[in-house]
Amino acid sequence: MTVFRKWYCNCSGVEKELVPVTMIEDETDEPTCPKCGATPSSDPRHTVRYRDQESWDD
Ligand SMILES: [Zn+2]
Numbered sequence: 001m002t003v004f005r006k007w008y009c010n011c012s013g014v015e016k017e018l019v020p021v022t023m024i025e026d027e028t029d030e031p032t033c034p035k036c037g038a039t040p041s042s043d044p045r046h047t048v049r050y051r052d053q054e055s056w057d058d
Contacts (some may be wrong), residue, residue: 009048
């Protein structure tokens with residue numbers, strides 16, 4: 001069993017899934033909201049949420 005953590009931002013009033021972005025310069029790989037730029041560690045408006053999804057495929 002594998003657990004996937006999916007991140008969402010509801011800055012627009014609708015939960016939008018964050019997309020992982022790799023920033024080469026500081027080697028972080030954080031999901032970022034394409035709309036407001038919030039990330040799990042930089043979330044000034046507290047719009048970022050996550051949901052763990054279990055996969056039983058393996
Ligand atoms: Zn957002």
